[in-house]
Amino acid sequence: MTKEISTIEQRPYHHGDLQRAIVEAALDVLSESQSTEFSLRELARRAGVSHNAPYKHFADKRELLAAVSAVGFELLAKRMAEATKELDSPRQRLGAMARAYVCGGVNNPALYRLMFGGYLGGQDDGRPAIERTAAYNMKALIVDAISDGALGRPIADTEANTRMFDGAILVFWSQMHGLTLLLADRLVGPSDKMGELTESILQGMLDGLANCIPAVPEGVWVGPPLAG
């Protein structure tokens, strides 16, 4: 449908930028149907190419979904960065980040589940590298806010504090991850109360963390595992 070729983009070969077109079609269909059970053929149809053209850019459906997931990570990270840009108070930054995170997930549950759910990288074969970097990117935002004092006092982002940081990130992340999915799956609602819920849960969490940040046990990783 919409060819959407940014005039700057080079169109590498005879037809348009199919790779991008397919990913965008997939994002559209995913957003509309809220399901990953669309067919590559449907995407090909939307892009106006033959049913097998996508295979020239993606080995299989899984690889396409990985690319979609990567875009999702970029979008989410961008929104979180944008939401916190103008804010000075680290506490406010953390709040804005949390709201952006939850909001992003609730507004497109299927994409969120694709990004974080086990569809990709199920075993040890490893998630696409881009997803790892995006996940680390998001972690960095949290670390910044915490080290700037979001928990009531600044905490130096040093080696010695690693396990404490990981503990805080783990609490924060799992809390927001859980809230996002409960809202997205309508196990909690209504979702227009999203903002208030996020804020009140966040406040309770920070109260708890201010008392005591749980140090994560030796050997625990928070974020995608590094090696295979």
Add this chain to the structure above:
Amino acid sequence: MTKEISTIEQRPYHHGDLQRAIVEAALDVLSESQSTEFSLRELARRAGVSHNAPYKHFADKRELLAAVSAVGFELLAKRMAEATKELDSPRQRLGAMARAYVCGGVNNPALYRLMFGGYLGGQDDGRPAIERTAAYNMKALIVDAISDGALGRPIADTEANTRMFDGAILVFWSQMHGLTLLLADRLVGPSDKMGELTESILQGMLDGLANCIPAVPEGVWVGPPLAG
């Protein structure tokens, strides 16, 4: 394969208890493949019946998965109940419950995702009734522990406290839900540190809740929505 007919079970018609056999096959395949993308035909094959026999018991794949999900809820609720049975201290009960919950999810992520993820009841057409009751069942376990004093002091399970209870449940549930999924999806690990992680996060959460239980905003529901 394994017909597995409990000698007590009545076999209603000419062949075995197909309904049960199919659901059990589905549970097997789901556990093995950690994916819901198996075929009904595969299940039929395993049960030794023709490819269409399952349709006499389930209108479509979705309905079969709903039945599997229901079994999952029952299993999980049973394990949580079992884990807390012998414990007097409400705090210990809550801890045991949390561990059983997280452990159940991590040991079979695909089943957990099927139960709580958006595959079923995506829109408003409603989740199967059995899933609702199971979810309420689990909520009740949490309410019991809290009203017995798991948060440091007993809190009467009265109408007046409803929103506070919902707040506590929301915090507890979303925290554990998030932790479970992060572990299941290997975004946090390693999963053999599951118990310690659960306990330390739970402790931090209770510290926070002891200070202040967030009252959920007016009109929020925690658990599957009641009406359409």
Add this chain to the structure above:
DNA sequence: AAAAAAAGTTGACACGAGCAACTTAAGAAC
């Protein structure tokens, strides 16, 4: 015993994943 209903089977259709062989267009080599 006959009728109705439930459970299971066979056969068909449409559709999607993915492979193979072919065609076209773009760049590189000469």
Add this chain to the structure above:
DNA sequence: GTTCTTAAGTTGCTCGTGTCAACTTTTTTT
């Protein structure tokens, strides 16, 4: 500029799957 190579796209196939329809067999009802 012609040829060669290769990326991008197409056509056509095989195979498995969901699901419908029609038929058979067994069980329950009457």
